[in-house]
Amino acid sequence: MTQAIAHAHIYAARRARLASQLGEGGVAIIPTAPERARNRDSDFPYRHDSYFYYLTGFTEPHAWLVLDATGRTTLFCQPKDLEREIWDGYRLGPDAAVAALGVDAAASVAELDKQLPQLLENQHTVWYPFATHKGLETRVDAWLNAVRARVRFGVQCPALQRDVCEPLDDMRLIKDAHEQDVMRRASAISARAHIRAMQTSARMLRAGQDVREYHLDAELLHEFRQHGSQFPAYTSIVAAGANACVLHYRADAAPVRDGELVLIDAGCELDGYASDITRTFPANGKFTGPQRDLYNLVLASQDAAVAATKAGARFVDPHDATVKVLAQGLLDLGLLNKSKHGSVQDVIEKRAYFPFYMHRTSHWLGMDVHDCGSYVEPSSQGETSTRKDPLSGETIINRPSRILREGMVLTIEPGLYVRPADDVPEAFWNIGIRIEDDAIVTSGGCELITRGVPVIASEIEALMRG
Ligand code: GLY
Ligand code: MN
Numbered sequence: 001m002t003q004a005i006a007h008a009h010i011y012a013a014r015r016a017r018l019a020s021q022l023g024e025g026g027v028a029i030i031p032t033a034p035e036r037a038r039n040r041d042s043d044f045p046y047r048h049d050s051y052f053y054y055l056t057g058f059t060e061p062h063a064w065l066v067l068d069a070t071g072r073t074t075l076f077c078q079p080k081d082l083e084r085e086i087w088d089g090y091r092l093g094p095d096a097a098v099a100a101l102g103v104d105a106a107a108s109v110a111e112l113d114k115q116l117p118q119l120l121e122n123q124h125t126v127w128y129p130f131a132t133h134k135g136l137e138t139r140v141d142a143w144l145n146a147v148r149a150r151v152r153f154g155v156q157c158p159a160l161q162r163d164v165c166e167p168l169d170d171m172r173l174i175k176d177a178h179e180q181d182v183m184r185r186a187s188a189i190s191a192r193a194h195i196r197a198m199q200t201s202a203r204m205l206r207a208g209q210d211v212r213e214y215h216l217d218a219e220l221l222h223e224f225r226q227h228g229s230q231f232p233a234y235t236s237i238v239a240a241g242a243n244a245c246v247l248h249y250r251a252d253a254a255p256v257r258d259g260e261l262v263l264i265d266a267g268c269e270l271d272g273y274a275s276d277i278t279r280t281f282p283a284n285g286k287f288t289g290p291q292r293d294l295y296n297l298v299l300a301s302q303d304a305a306v307a308a309t310k311a312g313a314r315f316v317d318p319h320d321a322t323v324k325v326l327a328q329g330l331l332d333l334g335l336l337n338k339s340k341h342g343s344v345q346d347v348i349e350k351r352a353y354f355p356f357y358m359h360r361t362s363h364w365l366g367m368d369v370h371d372c373g374s375y376v377e378p379s380s381q382g383e384t385s386t387r388k389d390p391l392s393g394e395t396i397i398n399r400p401s402r403i404l405r406e407g408m409v410l411t412i413e414p415g416l417y418v419r420p421a422d423d424v425p426e427a428f429w430n431i432g433i434r435i436e437d438d439a440i441v442t443s444g445g446c447e448l449i450t451r452g453v454p455v456i457a458s459e460i461e462a463l464m465r466g
């Protein structure tokens with residue numbers, strides 16, 4: 001059975017766009033990801049390379065795409081092999097690949113070392129992903145050496161090497177309608193998973209059961225797979241109580257206690273695209289006073305960030321809006337002492353909020369959870385200014401932040417993490433809160449695609465009663 005890759009025309013159009021950026025005599029070589037052994041005969045679940053997938057839609061391992069500036073594409077892939085297919089599963093094979101993927105030619109991956117020097121002959125520039133595939137540079141060297149060996153026959157060898165991620169990162173930064181559709185669906189699944197975990201927490205506690213972080217992690221996984229997600233987009237964080245103050249905590253075996261908050265940062269990957277949601281909720285379904293105060297402050301800061309997210313704004317604008325609200329709230333709630341820290345402006349300038357909010361508000365989201373794409377505005381390249389960081393004293397080079405454009409997708413994820421300290425009211429100790437949504441930039445604002453799970457405290461409480 002030969003299956004055409006769904007949406008093959010979309011991948012073909014992307015290849016053509018990349019080809020048009022390679023310059024005369026340019027050839028791009030893009031491998032997919034290697035398989036990785038976990039131990040002995042057991043591999044980690046296979047995940048294709050995002051750049052390769054972006055250009056092919058092809059998910060088998062041991063595959064390479066070669067593309068030249070004229071738009072001619074060659075795919076190298078695993079050959080048909082009945083015995084291997086009995087053990088490992090169906091392979092498309094080169095014969096079927098041409099029609100299924102819409103490439104011009106296809107060959108067995110065993111042909112790569114033979115054909116690559118031929119494909120590089122009389123070309124000018126070889127493009128490949130720099131510093132991402134172990135050993136790739138060495139292989140490119142060998143192919144170039146093979147071309148050089150034929151220079152005395154009048155063959156020309158490429159003189160330039162360039163990083164193919166550079167044009168691809170820019171292409172990937174703007175998500176087309178198909179990508180946005182997949183991301184909306186991934187987000188909807190993840191939202192359901194968060195609701196399921198919230199409801200399970202309250203239900204188990206009501207029943208007097210011993211709830212552990214892994215119980216909630218299991219609910220997330222159930223919902224992801226139930227709706228066709230291939231895997232979590234990243235290792236889920238399920239952090240009960242004080243664990244929420246550990247930014248990269250993993251779901252473990254800690255007890256989920258009545259009266260404490262739970263922070264879940266989890267999102268599924270669907271058809272190659274990530275979702276990334278964080279919700280913080282009371283384990284038993286009812287916020288305490290101090291929990292609610294801090295929660296509402298983080299939520300207000302997120303509202304401000306959402307309002308600042310629109311085409312034409314800068315990437316840094318949502319972060320700046322967040323920090324402003326958090327700084328004011330930290331002063332108002334007494335987490336920062338007004339007589340010591342002064343005004344909101346002082347708190348921002350001296351970064352006095354940093355012990356409570358030490359990460360950025362956003363990152364690009366796409367095929368990778370921290371997706372590719374420069375955070376610096378390309379049209380302002382070379383414009384720099386410097387400042388001294390008030391906390392570290394280091395000199396920081398500022399470059400103009402990226403201007404947001406329609407179709408960019410970013411997270412909006414403010415938080416507050418309160419560790420015990422003498423000058424912090426004890427009622428807030430060990431509370432960690434983050435609220436994270438995924439936003440598609442639109443002309444007048446942004447579309448939050450993760451609001452299938454609510455963020456308003458009373459709405460979370462209502463769904464946890466159900
Ligand atoms: N889940 C990873 C992040 O929020 O950046
Ligand atoms: Mn995130």
Ligand code: MN
Binds near residue numbers: 265276278436
């Ligand atoms: Mn996250």
